[in-house]
Amino acid sequence: MPSFTDTTSVLERHLLLQLGDRIKRLRKAQGVSTVEMAKRVGISRTTLTAVEAGDPAPSMGTYLRVMSVLGVAADLALLVSDTFQPPPEHSAAASSRRPAPQVEVRVRTDSSRHEAQDLQSMALHKEAIRLIQDDPALLARAQEVLQRWRAQGGSRSDSLWSEWESILAKRSWRKALGRTRRAQELRQASPLPTVLPDDVRRNVLAQVQALKTGVILGETHEP
Secondary structure: OOOHHHHHHHHHHHHHHHHHHHHHHHHHHOOOOHHHHHHHHOOOHHHHHHHHOOOOOOOHHHHHHHHHHHOOOHHHHHHHOOOOOOOOOOOHHHHOOOOOOOOOEEEOOOHHHOHHHHHHHHHHHHHHHHHHHHOOHHHHHHHHHHHHHHHHOOOOOHHHHHHHHHHHHHOOOHHHHOOOHHHHHHHHOOOHHHHOOHHHHHHHHHHHHHHHHOEEEOOOOOO
């Protein structure tokens, strides 16, 4: 079974996506519109949309305020309590010879919802954008690839490639990093993965494959 540290970046993204999905389901179950929820929390509707999309950009405080309004802030309160802390030194619990309870959480993608494919696509694009920000020459390479594709003509992806020209020119990455149907279509017709080194690509694919199998969080001990 893969360890937590082997799959950190994609796993974190997956957990945020699940949190965003849960927040969105709770809001809808309570019959609250996005406009009303944003007003209650004191944030913009755009920020609420980012939270429900599992976007890492909003602060932890923003996520906490949204969860508080929804009545599920206790979930995060567990993390800051002493519940999961080791017992105080010299206490009876600390000196006990009984084995400490083991808590394991297994995280995996839902194959029925194509989560793995979406995670893989998102992670590849995140890595490509990070590399482009470090090395602008890679942006020119992506633009060259896009021009070559468009020069071939007759593709059903031409409208998407046209939009990619604008995205690359303006570096408006958010258009391709959302969870909307259009963002997914853009990623499917994207030149960005072509700039990724093979080792980076293999690393992302390995992380996604690990999540398909299932990643265990928590300490494990051999019997």
